[in-house]
Amino acid sequence: MKKENSVFEFEGVKIKPSKSGTYNGCPFNCDVGTGYPIRKWKTEKGIKNHLKECCNTPTNVKVREEKTTAMANEEKKRIAELERKRADILKRIPQKVGDTIYHTYSHCVKPTHEWRGSRRVRVRYEAVYSYGWSEATIASIGFGAGTMIVFNENIAASAICATAEEAKKRSEEDQKEHDDWNKQCSSYR
Ligand SMILES: [Zn+2]
Numbered sequence: 013m014k015k016e017n018s019v020f021e022f023e024g025v026k027i028k029p030s031k032s033g034t035y036n037g038c039p040f041n042c043d044v045g046t047g048y049p050i051r052k053w054k055t056e057k058g059i060k061n062h063l064k065e066c067c068n069t070p071t072n073v074k075v076r077e078e079k080t081t082a083m084a085n086e087e088k089k090r091i092a093e094l095e096r097k098r099a100d101i102l103k104r105i106p107q108k109v110g111d112t113i114y115h116t117y118s119h120c121v122k123p124t125h126e127w128r129g130s131r132r133v134r135v136r137y138e139a140v141y142s143y144g145w146s147e148a149t150i151a152s153i154g155f156g157a158g159t160m161i162v163f164n165e166n167i168a169a170s171a172i173c174a175t176a177e178e179a180k181k182r183s184e185e186d187q188k189e190h191d192d193w194n195k196q197c198s199s200y201r
Pocket of ligand 1: 038039040041042043062063066067068
């Protein structure tokens with residue numbers, strides 16, 4: 013004899029089979045508006061399995077909301093912590109707006125790829141960079157990623173040198189290192 017599907021209760025909702033004995037449509041309407049046909053379950057076990065995973069049951073909705081809230085709180089905590097660290101760093105750095113700073117910089121003079129009409133073609137294995145140094149007046153002190161200080165919105169704290177002489181020396185060293193490395197790279201080919 014075929015086992016009859018019964019009426020049962022799930023999270024306060026009475027779930028009953030249709031006249032033909034199947035359970036038609038999720039009682040929590042999870043497939044409404046999805047564009048897919050309403051699902052049918054032949055057995056009580058089948059629909060119960062679905063209800064365990066259904067995104068619309070009160071329990072699962074609550075679990076999801078709790079997870080979202082927890083994640084938002086984590087994010088808030090992370091941002092607050094970052095703000096605290098940044099404020100702390102700003103208090104401790106020797107530079108202030110209006111100060112003169114010396115810094116190194118680099119820019120690409122020959123990229124690895126160039127446009128030939130509408131095609132981007134690889135023209136060399138390693139890009140060629142030019143290194144230099146400059147003097148600047150601090151107009152703003154901000155942050156890049158995380159706690160990395162950035163002066164005037166584009167000078168990284170790591171590029172700052174104590175004196176003009178030091179900046180000049182460091183940019184020359186950087187240039188030499190880059191040129192040597194580029195030469196070494198091309199000698200392998
Ligand atoms: Zn469902």
